[in-house]
Amino acid sequence: MNRPESVTVVGASAAGLGVVETLRREGYEGDLTLVGGEPHLPYDRPPLSKQLLSGAWDVGRLTLRQPEALQELDVDMRLGVPAVGLDTAKRAVLLGDGERVGYEALVVATGASARRLPGTEGVRGVHVLRNLEDAQELKAALARRPRLVIVGSGFVGAEAAAVARELGCEVTMVTDVAVPLGDALGAEIGGMLADVHREHGVRIEPGVMVEGVLADGARQVRGVQLADGRTIEADVVLVGIGAGANTGWLKGSSVPVGNGVECDATLYAGDGVWAAGDVASWVHPGTGRRTRIEHRTNAAEQGLAVGRNILAGPGEAKPFAPVPYVWSDQYDLKVQIYGSTRGADEVRIVEGGLGERRLVALYGQGGRVCGAAGINMVRVLRAHRRSVADAVPWEPEAALVGGER
Numbered sequence: 001m002n003r004p005e006s007v008t009v010v011g012a013s014a015a016g017l018g019v020v021e022t023l024r025r026e027g028y029e030g031d032l033t034l035v036g037g038e039p040h041l042p043y044d045r046p047p048l049s050k051q052l053l054s055g056a057w058d059v060g061r062l063t064l065r066q067p068e069a070l071q072e073l074d075v076d077m078r079l080g081v082p083a084v085g086l087d088t089a090k091r092a093v094l095l096g097d098g099e100r101v102g103y104e105a106l107v108v109a110t111g112a113s114a115r116r117l118p119g120t121e122g123v124r125g126v127h128v129l130r131n132l133e134d135a136q137e138l139k140a141a142l143a144r145r146p147r148l149v150i151v152g153s154g155f156v157g158a159e160a161a162a163v164a165r166e167l168g169c170e171v172t173m174v175t176d177v178a179v180p181l182g183d184a185l186g187a188e189i190g191g192m193l194a195d196v197h198r199e200h201g202v203r204i205e206p207g208v209m210v211e212g213v214l215a216d217g218a219r220q221v222r223g224v225q226l227a228d229g230r231t232i233e234a235d236v237v238l239v240g241i242g243a244g245a246n247t248g249w250l251k252g253s254s255v256p257v258g259n260g261v262e263c264d265a266t267l268y269a270g271d272g273v274w275a276a277g278d279v280a281s282w283v284h285p286g287t288g289r290r291t292r293i294e295h296r297t298n299a300a301e302q303g304l305a306v307g308r309n310i311l312a313g314p315g316e317a318k319p320f321a322p323v324p325y326v327w328s329d330q331y332d333l334k335v336q337i338y339g340s341t342r343g344a345d346e347v348r349i350v351e352g353g354l355g356e357r358r359l360v361a362l363y364g365q366g367g368r369v370c371g372a373a374g375i376n377m378v379r380v381l382r383a384h385r386r387s388v389a390d391a392v393p394w395e396p397e398a399a400l401v402g403g404e405r
Contacts, residue, residue: 018303
């Protein structure tokens with residue numbers, strides 16, 4: 001095999017860690033460098049809005065690998081120093097401290113950053129929730145039991161709302177969609193989850209945009225201004241309106257960038273550059289559509305795939321064709337999704353029911369099953385994964401995993 005003599009991985013989270021571990025596990029003995037903008041050892045992000053925010057876990061439980069395990073990988077760790085530029089002609093990464101790190105193969109695994117409301121820079125009490133520092137700051141703020149306004153109704157916002165209510169905070173969720181989580185789960189299931197939040201005391205303001213935040217003379221947040229002219233008072237505001245891929249440092253390089261690093265089906269972007277995790281936009285071989293996924297499981301799976309594909313080389317690399325998976329914990333409900341449910345033109349509950357708050361639903365698009373979602377039915381949902389993976393025709397017999405329940 002024509003293996004590269006040196007590999008540099010930029011991004012020290014789940015995807016980047018997956019790349020370096022896979023390379024060593026598959027017998028790669030060349031130089032290996034892992035660059036991370038954060039000073040921490042690789043850590044798990046999903047618990048930030050769940051266990052860490054609630055206080056159920058301490059920071060130590062987030063660490064993905066202990067220092068001893070990382071030392072065994074024989075990796076040159078450059079933590080706390082972000083990549084600020086890339087010279088693809090000379091195959092060198094420029095770091096924030098002025099150093100240049102060379103490579104023969106490069107993996108971009110720089111993830112994504114939370115989007116912020118314009119005009120909130122420097123306003124105290126306005127938070128996002130993307131990294132460890134974000135979670136620790138929000139946790140400290142929630143300990144004072146403030147009036148919390150959450151802008152957005154995605155999974156992070158919904159999880160934070162559940163934790164905040166359990167901590168005794170007054171919570172208002174403002175969203176521009178008619179039904180919170182309806183875009184991901186459909187109106188009926190999204191409506192059921194919204195009812196659960198209301199029963200736990202969350203005030204929901206659907207179908208309205210937030211125009212900006214209100215602050216006092218000391219630049220402390222005092223509320224939010226809605227597009228319909230109303231205002232909602234708040235001591236703390238959490239902005240959960242999605243994330244954008246961290247590609248700014250690639251400006252001026254030959255790496256193709258759109259909504260993320262644009263790769264082929266094997267996660268190869270050309271010129272010795274690969275991508276993995278939230279930053280990777282690749283052509284899914286099953287759908288033929290360019291896809292970017294911001295989920296923990298996808299990041300780990302892409303890290304493994306890229307590690308193997310680097311060793312195989314671009315000519316022998318295998319397409320990455322996963323069944324995406326995401327989960328969310330809200331109160332006593334575990335929400336899980338396989339595949340893609342957004343944009344589905346048909347939804348069918350095939351196990352359980354809304355009234356029980358235990359169910360499995362299948363999602364169809366173009367006459368085929370494209371996704372499956374479950375509420376508190378872990379094992380039953382897993383049985384339907386095959387329908388998603390095989391994109392079975394949208395028919396009752398086929399949709400029920402070969403007719404079996």
